[in-house]
Amino acid sequence: MNEVIQLIRQHRSIRKFTNTPLTGEQIEAIVEAAQMAPSSAHMQPFSIIGVTDRELRKKIALHSENPWIDECGYFFIFCADFHRMMLAAGPDYQDKMSRNLNYSYFYQTSVLSAALALQNANLAAQSMGLGAVIIGGINSALPELDEWLDLPDFVIPLVGLAVGVPDEFPEQKPRLPRSAVFFENQYDRDLKVQVDKYDREIEEYYGVRTNNKQKVSWSGKFISKLDRDLPLGGYTQYVKSKGFDLK
Amino acid sequence: MNEVIQLIRQHRSIRKFTNTPLTGEQIEAIVEAAQMAPSSAHMQPFSIIGVTDRELRKKIALHSENPWIDECGYFFIFCADFHRMMLAAGPDYQDKMSRNLNYSYFYQTSVLSAALALQNANLAAQSMGLGAVIIGGINSALPELDEWLDLPDFVIPLVGLAVGVPDEFPEQKPRLPRSAVFFENQYDRDLKVQVDKYDREIEEYYGVRTNNKQKVSWSGKFISKLDRDLPLGGYTQYVKSKGFDLK
Known part of the structure; x- marks a missing residue:
């Protein structure tokens, strides 16, 4: 097994860090790795903001209810970004371009490109012995x-x-069985048995880790998250307010 | 420089392949790498379809106007997928869950998760000496x-x-200058000079590669793509028809 596959296989999200800031070389290597990701038509429609200001990090951590934003060695924010392209296009082309960028397809393209860059950054960090966790909570x-x-x-x-x-070495969470995620030529809709088995496996995993205090299954976990009225109606409004009409 | 960062830095999209199918071990390693990517709340909201049927590959290549789909050693399709979760949740929870999945936020989450898995797969393939290219054209x-x-x-x-x-070793395309993509604490809106310089750099790059026949700049390339009425209105309709209302 080569070192790349080895690193990918030993992935764990790290949520506990020593009090050590990243070096300039480490930050540079992570950003360069992100930039090397492929993107549709070489548009590179993403940006990365490094948050070094202590007050700012504390504010974001507080608003996102996420302490790691403040406690980590360096905090990056990955953004979908078509602003740079609009600027490069200049006034003659901006109208029609912005009409096209209104399509949800381009929003999806920028999310996808940003995520490819993000995973390059994530792996580059891990390859240097660092730990990392992706934080969705900034959406609040x-x-x-x-x-x-x-x-x-x-x-x-x-x-x-x-x-x-990293200041912890957590166990790896078992993944869905391959046969429930990977199909040849045709989707297999008959997944209930495999998924139920996986539910028991995850229940067992959490049971062992928490001394049976939090014996929750895979589906139990996301049901508890999704079986209530989530206040997410504002998300699309926000995306639209930034110029992506999702039409 | 470690092997992971080295691999990431030498990335090129490969669009010419020898007539060699992937081995079962290679396919397995690529899928396993994809599954090891992190995902929000461990939902793993993506699926991978391997297309091995020759007729099917030809049909997809034809519809996507993309010959590599047919000419490569193995063709994967990465999908956003919340079907498995709906199945696992069972009838008692499906109503409320599907109402929540209607939010564009969850669609974005599944696109992002699928892309993290995709980049793991992409890098795992390259680490084994294989070449790969991501193909957006299946959207047609x-x-x-x-x-x-x-x-x-x-x-x-x-x-x-x-x-x-791989049956080619293309040059690497220069990336945007780091200072136009990576910012500390505050976005730099004053990017025009840097972006114009990059435009000249890309023009030069294409000029050298095509003997000045296709001397196109970075912005020139996407302007030619985006400065017309694109027929993408159906994309959101399609996404909505699959259950994601993007509300």
Whole structure:
């Protein structure tokens, strides 16, 4: 097994860091790795904001209810970004371009490109012995991030990446059985038995880790998250307010 | 520099393959790498379809106007997938869950998760000496893919990954200057000078490669793509038809 596959296989999200800031070389290597990801038509429709200001990090951590944003060695925010392209196009082309960028397809393209860059960054960090966790919780501070980071139209903060020297070595969570995720030529709709078996496996996993206090299954976990009225109606409104009409 | 960062830095998309199919071990390693990517709340909201049927590959290649789909050693399709979770939740929870999945936020989450898995797969393939290219063009065959691959609601084919033994070694395309992509604490809106410089750099790059026949700049390239009325209005309709209302 080569070192790349080995690193990918030993992936764990790290949520406890020593009090060590990243070096300039480490930050540079992570950003360069992100930039080397492929993107549709070489558009590179993403940006990365490194948050070094202590007060700002504390504010974002507080608004996102996420302590790792403040406690990690370095905090990156990955954004979907078509602002740079609008700027490069210049006034003659901006009207028609912005009409096309209104399609949900381009929003999806920028999310996908940003995520490819993010995973390069994530793996580059891990390859240097650092730990990292991707943080979706910044979505509870979107208008605030716009203001604090001065984000223009067509720039949407998607997720954070908290990186640092790991101060824990958590167990790996079992994945879904391959046969429930990977299909040849045709989707297999008959997944209930496999998924139920996986539910028991995850229940067992959490049971062992928490001394049976939090014996929750895979589906139990997301049902508890999704079986209530989530206040997410504002998300699309926010995305639209930034110029992506999702039409 | 470690092997992981080295591999990431030498990335090139490969669009010419020898006539060699992937081995079972290679396919397995690529799928396992994809499954090891992190995902929000461990939902793993993506699926991978390997297309081995020759006729099917030809049909998809034809509809997507993309020959590599047929010519590569193995063709994967990465999908956003919440079907498995709906199945696991069972009838008691499906109503409320599907109302929540209607939010564009969850669609974005599944696109992002699928892309993290995709980049793991991409890098795993490259680490074994294979070449690969991500193919967005499958979006021109969405209703067809639904039928051909029997994709249920909440499963959306996002992009393809064509993998094979490389039969070319293209030059690397220069990336945007780091200072136009990576910011500390605050977005830098004053990017025009840097972006113009990059435009000249890309123009030069294409000029050298095509003997000045196709001397196109970075912005020139996407302007030619985006400065017309694109027929993408159906994309959101399709996404909505699969259960993601993007509300």
